Amino acid sequence: MNNFSKIAKDVINIEAQSIIELTQFIDVNFETACQLMLETKGRVIVIGMGKSGHIGGKIAATFASTGTPAFFVHPGEASHGDLGMITPEDIVLAISNSGETGEVLSILPVIKRIGAKLIAMSSNPNSTLAKLSDTHVCNKVSQEACPLGLAPTSSTTATLVIGDAMAVALLNARGFTADDFALSHPGGSLGKRLLLRLQDIMHTGERLPVVDQHAKVKDALVEMSLKGLGMTAITNQEHALIGLFTDGDLRRILDAKIDIHQDNISSVMTKTPTTAPQSMLAAEALKIMEDKKINGLIIVDEHNKPIGAMNMHDLLTSGVL
Missing domain, CATH: 3.10.580.10 (CBS-domain)
Known part of the structure; x- marks a missing residue:
């Protein structure tokens, strides 16, 4: 008989512990990354492949709705024209759990040539991505929730949490208010609660x-x-x-x-x-x-x-x- 409830609780406990362990990586590198995004006159361009890309899309959306202009660029599309979206004043946040994702690494030389600053987020501070970046934010987890240790589970959750931590830290630094939030959320009940007089x-x-x-x-x-x-x-x-x-x-x-x-x-x-x-x-x-x-x-x-x-x-x- 399958014990779905036990497995579910184990997953939640593993991922919860992974999140708690992330506090060790809120360090000078995290501070540098936030300062770069705060000071940029451009946008934050988030890139990532596979599951990291899905999480990256959400991180970009959270940035954009909390006062940090941002959007997601798929690394595969980037090498076929979308790199033209990136300007020298932008900040690129590249996400790769291993720090060795080929599609991400292949566009780094162009990003460097453009002159945009690069923030890396990976589990390996000695990875190629980390070494090529202006600052590296670690999101390493001790254990994936997948019993095979293969499917990105705890690692993707950790990436999302680090992204949320960045967004909220920047929100606070910008003095972002409920009225500011309402301007980017005019639709639905949320917009009505925040905007209607x-x-x-x-x-x-x-x-x-x-x-x-x-x-x-x-x-x-x-x-x-x-x-x-x-x-x-x-x-x-x-x-x-x-x-x-x-x-x-x-x-x-x-x-x-x-x-x-x-x-x-x-x-x-x-x-x-x-x-x-x-x-x-x-x-x-x-x-x-x-x-x-x-x-x-x-x-x-x-x-x-x-x-x-x-x-x-x-x-x-x-x-x-």
């Missing part, structure tokens, strides 16, 4: 629920029903916000002796409502609403005048929630 989703104009402070409770209820946001803003004669009335407030006054036809809305409104500026990130507004356990927000201008309104449903339909 209240001004993009708030209800404005005739869709904004608002009544005067002298309005009767019934008038406020009609306004809430018409606008469908479960709340209405209350303003004074200068049109500044002085209160808010919500579905929750309505439930609280049901047992009170309130005459909805005679009593003014100002007598039952919440006098210190939570507000937000239109420039606030929608994700930030969501955090405020969750913390305060409220379902909606009135958006005000610099004079505290209501200019918009939104609720949890708006966050849901916009993809933020």
Whole structure:
């Protein structure tokens, strides 16, 4: 009987140990590699063959999305024209577990002639690739997770981790922010969480629920029903916000002796409502609403005048929630 679970756990334990052992290679060579990539006026060109190439593609993508311009070049295609993508101002990150991969070594003379700096990543600091590089970052593992010791497993994981370590170190050195990250991730829910602001989703104009402070409770209820946001803003004669009335407030006054036809809305409104500026990130507004356990927000201008309104449903339909 196959013991899939035991084998899987063994693989995870072996690879986890391999990752821990990588800390010994975070040294002056790693620092030099990061400094070269930080100071370059060009791009980081990642090359690698086979499994190293697959990992190299992911490393290049991670660099690019975290503030370090980068792309992957296949060494086989490089010798058939793609070397023209590399300029003297670029940094080449060449990945080869053995440091002796023929397709990678064959294009190094051209890279040297172009004048681009070369960072090598391999398990052998005495390899040809390492000796030809400006700096060498070691990613050696003590054991592959493959029981035959043949299939790249721990070694490819180690390479990916070193690449992530470089990307995050560079991200920190550049002062890369969430807003910067959003600019390279505008699509999908991630982009929406990072880029969308209240001004993009708030209800404005005739869709904004608002009544005067002298309005009767019934008038406020009609306004809430018409606008469908479960709340209405209350303003004074200068049109500044002085209160808010919500579905929750309505439930609280049901047992009170309130005459909805005679009593003014100002007598039952919440006098210190939570507000937000239109420039606030929608994700930030969501955090405020969750913390305060409220379902909606009135958006005000610099004079505290209501200019918009939104609720949890708006966050849901916009993809933020």
